[in-house]
Amino acid sequence: MLSWPAMLLGGLLLMVATMTVAQRRGQGAGARRQRHRVQHGQCSYTFLLPEPEPCPPEPEAFRGSNSLQRDSPATALNLGDWPTQRVQHLEKVLENNTKWLQKLERYIQRNLRSELAQAQQHIVQNQTATMLELGTSLLNQTTAQTRKLTAMEAQVLNQTSRMEIQMLETSLSTNKLEKQLLLQGHELHRLQGHNSALETRVQALETKQQAELASLRGEKERLQRLLSRQNGALAGLERSLRIASSNSSLLQHQQSQLLESVQRLVRVAAQDPASMRAAEQVFQDCAEIQRFGANASGIYTIHVANMTEPRKVFCDMDASGGGWTLIQRRVNGSVNFQRNWKDYKQGFGDLAGEHWLGNELVHQLTSRTAYSLRVELQDWEGNEAHAQYEHFQLGSEGQLYRLSLSGYSGSAGRQSSLVLQGTNFSTRDADNDNCLCKCAQMLSGGWWFDACGLSNLNGIYYPARRHLRKLNGIRWHYFQGPSYSLRAARMMVRPVGV
């Protein structure tokens, strides 16, 4: 941009300088036509300067002033003052030319300077603008990058904090897991201990069951033998019945005797109606007393056939229709039930509280007519249950007071907890059970132990909170299980059909 005017200026200056030099040379060396050429790039400029040759003295010729070219050679005529004049003229022309050139120079210089200044200003402005633009864009970029950086920093901080939080949580949960693991380990240990205890118990139960199975098999055989023996006895009975029926005169005699005694009783009653004591002498059991009119539970006297002495008994006139003769009661552990055969035969305890009526009396009572048995039970949670047997009979002492039951019903389990037929009575000094062991000594009290059976209402009385896991307590398997010692129990009898 700048090069062209600069070149032009340079060229012009060069031309002026050359012209001046040429004119001076011409003054010295003689006038000659001179041609000057200036080469600039592809362009060339040619300047033709007037020659200082002797010209014919034609004043008009100088009027033309600028007619610098003269082809024809000057002819030497009239050469008086002419050279002086001519020199002066030439000097003027030169002066004029010089002035003109100087003017031109000045003009060009002015023009160029203003243009140059303008160009410089433009450039400076443009550069300033560009610089400003660059600066703003730089600033913009810097701010954008700063913003990005701060955002990134925030993100990094956020992630770091998040990771820290996560790490904290992880460590917390790890702690928790460790604790749980420890607890589970303890539990496992405990369970293992428990398991081994259970295993030993299961083994013990298995051996016991096998023993029971063996005893059951023995009992079955025994029952079969008994059945055949009973068949024999039945045949004998039939024979004696036939004999008895043939001899009715004896019966008639007995009947008349009975009639007589009844009439005697009626007489006694008529003579002294207020006296119950006399009448009591002939009551067989509580059912008869109830039929006579007494309706309050309590102690009464009865006289059982074949028993030499009258006996006091407790009569329950309330339970299930009343008329029950109690043969056993447990209520608070006040009486010791760990007794021998003789005690259980004769009876013991307090009729108003805990007692055992006596095997002999019960045998006599239940051999005369058909009796039913009722067993009432109470646990420590206040639950009550009963077991009832439609038929109940106790064998003689010679038969070891063996038990005969049938017709079970009641709420103390769907099954009877007493073996129904043929179990002999055992005490600690009379081992009549079906076990190789001695059940009465192991489980205490006197009872119809089998081997050793599912019940024992004459076991040791355990008070509240000590009644669990007691094999020698007061048990009734189908009510509260094999090792639960009950709170209270009663056994009572009443003739069938009352």
Ligand SMILES: *[C@@H]1O[C@H](CO)[C@@H](O)[C@H](O)[C@H]1NC(C)=O
């Ligand atoms: C110088 O030249 C100009 C025109 O170029 C002319 O008008 C003027 O008269 C001349 N002056 C002299 C002294 O020759």
Ligand SMILES: *[C@@H]1O[C@H](CO)[C@@H](O)[C@H](O)[C@H]1NC(C)=O
């Ligand atoms: C200034 O710069 C712009 C582009 O950046 C250009 O178009 C313009 O011709 C320049 N002006 C001058 C005087 O250099």
Ligand SMILES: *[C@@H]1O[C@H](CO)[C@@H](O)[C@H](O)[C@H]1NC(C)=O
């Ligand atoms: C600066 O950046 C903003 C957006 O980030 C843009 O709109 C603006 O034109 C930029 N300015 C310059 C001078 O680059």
Ligand SMILES: *[C@@H]1O[C@H](CO)[C@@H](O)[C@H](O)[C@H]1NC(C)=O
């Ligand atoms: C971290 O960034 C998330 C979004 O990505 C936002 O919900 C959270 O509030 C931020 N947390 C902090 C501490 O800045």
Ligand SMILES: *[C@@H]1O[C@H](CO)[C@@H](O)[C@H](O)[C@H]1NC(C)=O
């Ligand atoms: C029938 O009874 C009488 C008198 O009680 C007795 O003498 C007789 O032996 C009895 N007859 C039989 C067959 O038992």
Ligand SMILES: *[C@@H]1O[C@H](CO)[C@@H](O)[C@H](O)[C@H]1NC(C)=O
């Ligand atoms: C018991 O008998 C007496 C009279 O002997 C009578 O007053 C009373 O109401 C009877 N009570 C019951 C529960 O039968």
Ligand SMILES: *[C@@H]1O[C@H](CO)[C@@H](O)[C@H](O)[C@H]1NC(C)=O
């Ligand atoms: C009662 O005594 C008589 C004679 O003493 C006897 O034959 C009978 O078998 C006895 N009854 C009972 C149940 O023991």
Ligand SMILES: *[C@@H]1O[C@H](CO)[C@@H](O)[C@H](O)[C@H]1NC(C)=O
């Ligand atoms: C047990 O019960 C009977 C009858 O209820 C009572 O007479 C006796 O005092 C009681 N004994 C104890 C030790 O509670």
Ligand SMILES: *[C@@H]1O[C@H](CO)[C@@H](O)[C@H](O)[C@H]1NC(C)=O
């Ligand atoms: C009960 O005793 C009798 C003997 O009186 C005996 O024959 C019988 O086998 C015994 N019963 C059991 C189950 O042991």
